Amino acid sequence: MSEADWFGTVRAAGVVRRLKAGECLFRQGSRALGLFEVLDGKVRLTRVDSSGREAVLHVAGRGETIAEASLFAASYHCDAIASTDANVRLYPKATLLAEFERNPKAAHAFMAMLARQVMTLRTRLEQRSIHSARERVRHYLTLHGADRRAIVLSGTLKELAAELGLTHEALYRTLARMQQDGAIDRRDGTIRLLRIL
């Protein structure tokens, strides 16, 4: 999934910053400098309530961008803290906005990226409203299976479990049962949905 083409001309304007685990990238209320791309590691966005407890808004991993909305606000609306050692690239607000104004193509690409994200996120949210592990796996295979409902595992099953919002044990068991039932076919890294049971 190439979300990585909208910055085309402005990539050069990016400034890389190195963060240690626990280090703060920005705080709620501080002046919005721009949006960030996570190059490596994990960065969590949180808000802290008055009793000092933090509520996580999102955990961003490699390749994700954060604080897109800050382009349209004067200050950040949450805290960003590195959960692990991390590298991020800052795309300064002024540069981006100027580019969008000057070059409609860039604005176009950025909007397209955001729209795609909205779609993806809505789909994931819908997926999470499915309680049965089996149905959730089927939902995933149906939507992500390119040809003949077969998907090639890009990473590990553990990662897939995380994306599905299941524990890895639950996923292993579910896949095993589905294979046993003949609902799926699994061989070296690909899973194919066969029929509905």
Next chain:
Amino acid sequence: MSEADWFGTVRAAGVVRRLKAGECLFRQGSRALGLFEVLDGKVRLTRVDSSGREAVLHVAGRGETIAEASLFAASYHCDAIASTDANVRLYPKATLLAEFERNPKAAHAFMAMLARQVMTLRTRLEQRSIHSARERVRHYLTLHGADRRAIVLSGTLKELAAELGLTHEALYRTLARMQQDGAIDRRDGTIRLLRIL
């Protein structure tokens, strides 16, 4: 939450369409006419796998927009079907794109709306990864409580339960228990988070 300012100048260009329950708004593969705003009722976005079973991508209700990504694609990538009687307004693609090109302010507003949605959706997704009903309620109150972590119920508790991804029974019980414990204070339509227990 005012997502409803980006169309400012183009609202007039909208065309209202009336749908009966079960009626199809558009099909996967058909030419993308533009994006829709749901004025009333519910419209579901689905994809159908080869065995004819549908997988739901999203169910859009009043005030939501659907098919934003179609602005940047030649055809729709899923089906849209009215789940109830519904009214929608079509914003023609060409009109919107022309407006964005001509008027950076409009493009700006549209991007801002999308960025806000991305943020909201990520937050909701994070919320769904909290399994305990109590923690989920607390997460919600922390993030949506304007002053002093108090929120005014906009709709019914049932609706809140749906937004939280809980059954209404679970929510009722959880709220009752939290009140009993002194974790929240509830009176005529407002809920206030008091302390952490």
Next chain:
DNA sequence: CGGCGTTTTGAGAGAGCTCAACATCGGTGG
């Protein structure tokens, strides 16, 4: 060969879901 992470399988418990009954409230019509 000896770690290290993934993949599996086992057993147990907790928490939310489901089904069900009932209370409550507001609106409607006789």
Next chain:
DNA sequence: CCACCGATGTTGAGCTCTCTCAAAACGCCG
């Protein structure tokens, strides 16, 4: 005015399903 009705709000009991904790097999790499 009151009976009726539908939707929301509330509580009860049981069950299922996933999560959690544990342990072992497997594969990969130094």
